[in-house]
Structure formats: C-alpha cells, structure tokens
Amino acid sequence: MVKVIASNVRKGNVLEHDGGLYVVLKADSFRPGKGTPTTTVEMRRISDGVKTVITVKTGEGLERAFVEEVSHNYLYNEGDNYIFINNENYDQVAVKAAMIGDDVVWLQENAECALLMFDGNPVSITLPPRVTMTIMATEPVVKGQTASSSYKPATMENGARVLVPPHIEVGTRIVINTEDSSYVERAKD
Known part of the structure; x- marks a missing residue:
C-alpha cells in the first residue's frame, strides 16, 4: 500500500480503510480562512457496495491500494x-x-x-472524458433569445437529458463531458 495525501485523492482512486477496499466516489477539500483544512471523501466499499463518508485533515495520509x-x-x-x-x-x-x-x-x-x-x-x-451524441428532442429556437446564459433541455439518443445553448437544434451532434454531463461543443464530424 502507498500513502497518498488526502488533498490528492480523486474520484476513482482505490483506498484501503478499516481493513477493506473502497472506491472514491467524490473528494472535496475545504480550506477555511482560519482553522485546519479538511478533505471529505465519499467512497463505496468494493466487497458489498456500502457507502461511507470520512473527513480527514488535508495533509493526512490515506492508504492507496495498488491497482492495475x-x-x-x-x-x-x-x-x-x-x-x-x-x-x-x-x-x-x-x-x-x-x-x-x-x-x-x-x-x-x-x-x-x-x-x-x-x-x-x-x-x-x-469512462472516456467526452462522448459524441445526437440530439433527438429539444425546444425550438426562440427569436431574440440570447445565447449568453440561457440554456434549454435536450434529450439525447440514449434518453439522457443535457442542457444546451438555444441555437442547438434536433439532429445536431454534440460533445458531452461525461464527468458532469455538460454540453462542451458541437461535434466536428
């Protein structure tokens, strides 16, 4: 096992904790103006799927399991x-x-x-960081609507819903960030 500083723990890392192996689902560091910085790690035990959340000092070491x-x-x-x-x-x-x-x-x-x-x-x-999919349904373009901060819902070919800019229409292929399910850009293919 290798020690890793809590602030360097990322989603997908495998940690050994309390005698079991856990997959990290989410890790957030909190640095207050005063006081000790902490890292909250949400993880799932591999053996039975039980989720747990731990909070440790950001500089504290956690046991990282050797995975290939x-x-x-x-x-x-x-x-x-x-x-x-x-x-x-x-x-x-x-x-x-x-x-x-x-x-x-x-x-x-x-x-x-x-x-x-x-x-x-x-x-x-x-998963791959980005996927390209086709929009199957979305609201029509509204004339005069600005593209700066307004987004509209769109349904993808797999049924997933993503917020897209107003100029995007049905049949358009777009690139989606798989980590946060957000619109990236129009596909260049």
Whole structure:
C-alpha cells in the first residue's frame, strides 16, 4: 500500500480503510480562512457496495491500494452486467451496473474505458472524458433569445437529458463531458 495525501485523492482512486477496499466516489477539500483544512471523501466499499463518508485533515495520509489500470472496450450489456473486452489478450470481463452507476448512460458500444483491476477483478471504471451524441428532442429556437446564459433541455439518443445553448437544434451532434454531463461543443464530424 502507498500513502497518498488526502488533498490528492480523486474520484476513482482505490483506498484501503478499516481493513477493506473502497472506491472514491467524490473528494472535496475545504480550506477555511482560519482553522485546519479538511478533505471529505465519499467512497463505496468494493466487497458489498456500502457507502461511507470520512473527513480527514488535508495533509493526512490515506492508504492507496495498488491497482492495475487496464484498457478495455465496451461490448454489450447482459442483464445487470456490462461486458468489456481486454484490448491486449481478448479476455472478457463482466462489470456490475452498480459499479458504473449513473454514468452508464454515457457508455457507448466500442468505447475505450480504463478498468482498475485488483487481484484480477474489476473494482472501478473510468469512462472516456467526452462522448459524441445526437440530439433527438429539444425546444425550438426562440427569436431574440440570447445565447449568453440561457440554456434549454435536450434529450439525447440514449434518453439522457443535457442542457444546451438555444441555437442547438434536433439532429445536431454534440460533445458531452461525461464527468458532469455538460454540453462542451458541437461535434466536428
């Protein structure tokens, strides 16, 4: 195990805590004007999926588990499992839907993802940072509406909803940031 400073903990890291392995879901550092800076880490135990939140001093060390990051491509889903194939040895790996969580809407066929493996088993997944999708439904453009700060809801081809600028129309392909489900730009393809 390797020590990592609490302020350097990121989403997707695997930590050892209280004798178990946990995947970090969210980590926020708080630096007050006076007092001790703290980091709040929201994480899920790999063995049974129980979520827990810990708050530690920002400079405190946490145990980071040694995991191997292996590139895989998404193939298909089979019930509650999502099947990935290793790009090097062509082994197939089943990943539970709970491990992917709400980000499953951004999973596209043949998308290259990074699976974190511990003792040969997947413990966490990192999706591509951006995906390109087509808008299936959105409100029509309103004349005189400014594009500066107003956004309108749009439904993507997979059913996910994203806020887009008012000039974007149905049928437009757009790039979406998978981390926060936000509009990035029009697709250049």
